Amino acid sequence: MSTETTRGHSYDGIHEFDNRLPNWWLWTFYLAILFSVVYWVHFHTLGTGNLPGEAYVAEQKAAAERLAAQMASNPVTEEMLLKLAKEPAFVGEGRKIFEDMTKCALCHRANGAAAVVGGVPAIGPNLTDGHWIYGGKPMDVYTTILKGRGPDAKIGSAGGMQAWESFGQDFVLKATAFVLSIKNTNVPDGKAPEPYAKKE
Numbered sequence: 001m002s003t004e005t006t007r008g009h010s011y012d013g014i015h016e017f018d019n020r021l022p023n024w025w026l027w028t029f030y031l032a033i034l035f036s037v038v039y040w041v042h043f044h045t046l047g048t049g050n051l052p053g054e055a056y057v058a059e060q061k062a063a064a065e066r067l068a069a070q071m072a073s074n075p076v077t078e079e080m081l082l083k084l085a086k087e088p089a090f091v092g093e094g095r096k097i098f099e100d101m102t103k104c105a106l107c108h109r110a111n112g113a114a115a116v117v118g119g120v121p122a123i124g125p126n127l128t129d130g131h132w133i134y135g136g137k138p139m140d141v142y143t144t145i146l147k148g149r150g151p152d153a154k155i156g157s158a159g160g161m162q163a164w165e166s167f168g169q170d171f172v173l174k175a176t177a178f179v180l181s182i183k184n185t186n187v188p189d190g191k192a193p194e195p196y197a198k199k200e
């Protein structure tokens with residue numbers, strides 16, 4: 001394939017051959033162009049394909065729907081929550097959620113004891129003691145996390161616990177399992193019970 005034709009220039013006595021590009025190389029080039037046209041038309045002009053971001057969202061949605069369907073045939077009960085609270089892997093997942101400073105730890109501290117740190121009290125109550133505002137039974141805790149709580153004039157509670165339902169059933173179940181696992185562990189130096197909390 002090489003020819004004796006040169007490009008006609010010379011640098012320090014070095015010449016450059018004027019060879020034709022090999023056919024295999026040209027074909028990868030033509031095919032790449034063809035691919036880009038097909039790709040563009042498929043994804044961007046006709047919109048007949050799911051881009052990776054959209055495909056990911058669709059997969060997540062399908063997974064959430066599968067889980068929701070599972071839950072629908074398997075309603076949340078006290079027994080189920082107690083069982084989940086004894087599954088180390090499940091509680092571990094819940095711990096990760098809880099210790100996230102943008103989630104529960106923001107108001108309850110990472111260990112759930114809501115201790116005063118640097119003179120600043122935690123916003124939320126201590127979840128490791130035996131006092132509960134909205135009840136410490138598994139379904140109470142689950143409902144608190146799912147739907148949020150307060151303020152409630154009847155018991156004089158201040159409110160401020162947000163609903164986490166939008167994070168999905170799985171998230172709420174894991175967080176519930178973790179809270180049940182730290183309940184009554186009475187972590188030292190935890191926050192004193194709120195005046196409107198009841199001993200259980």
Ligand code: HEC
Nearest residue numbers: 103104107123124132133134135150157158159160161175
């Ligand atoms: C923005 C602050 C904030 C965040 C974030 C937050 N909480 Fe709370 N939480 C509160 C407050 C405040 C209360 C008490 C509400 C009241 O007194 O009416 C509370 C109450 C609770 C209770 C009920 C305690 C009782 O005595 O009945 C549970 C359980 C709880 N939170 C769990 C969680 C979990 C799990 C998360 C993370 C998924 C979380 N919280 C995130 C502020 C927060």
